Amino acid sequence: MSQSNEQRLADFMHGLKLRNPDEPYFHQAVYEVAKNILPFIHQHPEYQEAMVLERLTEPDRIISFRVCWEDDERNIHVNRGFRVQHSNSIGPYKGGLRFHHEVTVDLFKFLAFEQTLKNSLTGLPMGGGKGGSNFSPRDKSDREVMRFCQSFMNEMYRHIGPDTDVPAGDIGVGAREISYLFGQYKRLANKFTGVLTGKGLAFGGSLIRTEATGYGAVYFLQDAMAVKDRQIDGQTAIVSGSGNVAQHAIEKLIDLGAKVLTASDSDGFIHDKHGFDEDKLAFLKELKNERRGRIKEYADEFGCDYHADKTPWQVDCDIAMPCATQNELCEDDARALLKNGCKAVSEGANMPTVQAGVDLFLDAKIIYAPSKAANAGGVAVSGLEMSQNSMRQTWERSELDGRLRSIMQDIHDKCRQYGEGKDGIDYVQGANIAGFTKVADAMLAYGVM
Ligand code: NDP
Numbered sequence: 102m103s104q105s106n107e108q109r110l111a112d113f114m115h116g117l118k119l120r121n122p123d124e125p126y127f128h129q130a131v132y133e134v135a136k137n138i139l140p141f142i143h144q145h146p147e148y149q150e151a152m153v154l155e156r157l158t159e160p161d162r163i164i165s166f167r168v169c170w171e172d173d174e175r176n177i178h179v180n181r182g183f184r185v186q187h188s189n190s191i192g193p194y195k196g197g198l199r200f201h202h203e204v205t206v207d208l209f210k211f212l213a214f215e216q217t218l219k220n221s222l223t224g225l226p227m228g229g230g231k232g233g234s235n236f237s238p239r240d241k242s243d244r245e246v247m248r249f250c251q252s253f254m255n256e257m258y259r260h261i262g263p264d265t266d267v268p269a270g271d272i273g274v275g276a277r278e279i280s281y282l283f284g285q286y287k288r289l290a291n292k293f294t295g296v297l298t299g300k301g302l303a304f305g306g307s308l309i310r311t312e313a314t315g316y317g318a319v320y321f322l323q324d325a326m327a328v329k330d331r332q333i334d335g336q337t338a339i340v341s342g343s344g345n346v347a348q349h350a351i352e353k354l355i356d357l358g359a360k361v362l363t364a365s366d367s368d369g370f371i372h373d374k375h376g377f378d379e380d381k382l383a384f385l386k387e388l389k390n391e392r393r394g395r396i397k398e399y400a401d402e403f404g405c406d407y408h409a410d411k412t413p414w415q416v417d418c419d420i421a422m423p424c425a426t427q428n429e430l431c432e433d434d435a436r437a438l439l440k441n442g443c444k445a446v447s448e449g450a451n452m453p454t455v456q457a458g459v460d461l462f463l464d465a466k467i468i469y470a471p472s473k474a475a476n477a478g479g480v481a482v483s484g485l486e487m488s489q490n491s492m493r494q495t496w497e498r499s500e501l502d503g504r505l506r507s508i509m510q511d512i513h514d515k516c517r518q519y520g521e522g523k524d525g526i527d528y529v530q531g532a533n534i535a536g537f538t539k540v541a542d543a544m545l546a547y548g549v550m
């Protein structure tokens with residue numbers, strides 16, 4: 102980077118931090134984008150003159166509200182709900198809801214900003230948003246989760262709609278939560294519309310939506326490896342997380358012939374030297390989705406190693422797929438992966454690698470597929486769910502998987518177009534510029550607003 106680009110980045114980040122103090126996640130996400138976009142804008146002054154990046158780093162609006170609910174013992178609890186409606190320049194706001202005790206406005210601002218660029222990459226008409234609550238469904242009964250979801254929707258419903266804002270799931274919001282939320286929306290609005298995605302198949306959900314994020318991250322990896330004449334077949338892989346994204350990343354990796362050695366939750370990770378197979382994956386799904394148990398039970402069942410309070414990044418592998426949460430892969434983890442021979446990282450979670458780790462991967466010139474490109478498959482199939490709902494149609498599984506496959510290939514090719522240089526493909530740069538241009542062009546067309 103030339104001195105002037107460095108100076109431009111420093112000045113931009115200085116202003117952003119003054120306007121958004123104490124928001125480290127948002128700073129991190131914007132920094133990673135601005136590093137690529139500022140030099141690009143410098144060569145395209147129409148974006149600079151219209152202050153597009155300054156406007157794009159200010160959400161359209163942030164909604165915050167109180168959520169009261171009663172537990173099974175009739176104690177009253179007060180939580181906070183959020184929705185960051187980041188940009189509807191290219192379509193209705195679209196992005197998941199996260200229920201987790203540690204959420205903040207900062208977290209949702211970073212996620213909504215990333216979502217805007219990710220949704221643009223899919224080629225579908227979707228803007229970006231994100232939201233949720235500091236409510237944790239863990240250790241709650243089904244009835245408690247239901248009462249919370251209904252109370253959350255009592256306020257949320259006035260801010261969303263099939264042409265306004267279409268939320269989906271994320272950490273802590275799976276099929277059960279989406280069902281309760283949709284049921285309450287339907288009742289309040291007296292409308293059966295595609296206002297949420299990730300719905301059950303009996304009431305407007307789409308096939309392949311559950312699998313889409315994990316599968317998509319593996320499809321992207323497959324395309325990136327093909328550029329280097331490599332295959333997933335025969336490679337060893339380590340995966341973090343054991344929720345929706347991790348389960349389906351593992352499923353597709355096995356399907357394509359990889360040996361998957363690890364999975365984790367917030368208590369620790371399991372290391373299965375023999376690798377996952379279909380039966381072990383079925384056990385994991387049942388454990389996490391039905392019994393809502395802990396990953397240690399997998400080690401107890403199959404007699405493999407369990408490492409409490411640890412992450413899997415020290416395990417030797419060819420492929421690493423972080424699929425749990427943000428900043429779960431730190432600088433030392435990135436060093437360990439490179440030292441142990443890892444040749445490819447594909448991110449299922451949002452921003453799972455700290456910036457210093459990203460820089461190490463880019464310097465080492467391994468395949469590094471950043472989250473906004475690699476995990477876009479989930480929202481892409483959500484976009485297809487919206488289309489099916491509008492058309493009152495249900496598409497076949499094979500058709501949807503085919504569309505997901507071709508959307509991921511298209512995202513890969515766009516990233517390649519903007520990220521290929523003499524040293525290989527910088528997918529971070531490619532994803533940032535490709536995602537940015539479509540949104541920026543729409544903003545230019547609208548004039549100043
Ligand atoms: P789930 O709630 O289904 O699973 C989350 C997994 O991550 C669980 O195993 C959970 O463990 C673990 N986890 C959560 N927080 C932490 C933490 N602080 N430290 C270690 N492990 C943690 O969520 P998803 O699988 O849906 O989401 C995972 C990631 O993928 C998130 O970053 C999400 O934003 C991203 N993503 C999800 C999409 C989707 O379609 N679902 C789409 C695009 C991105 P535990 O059970 O102990 O909490």
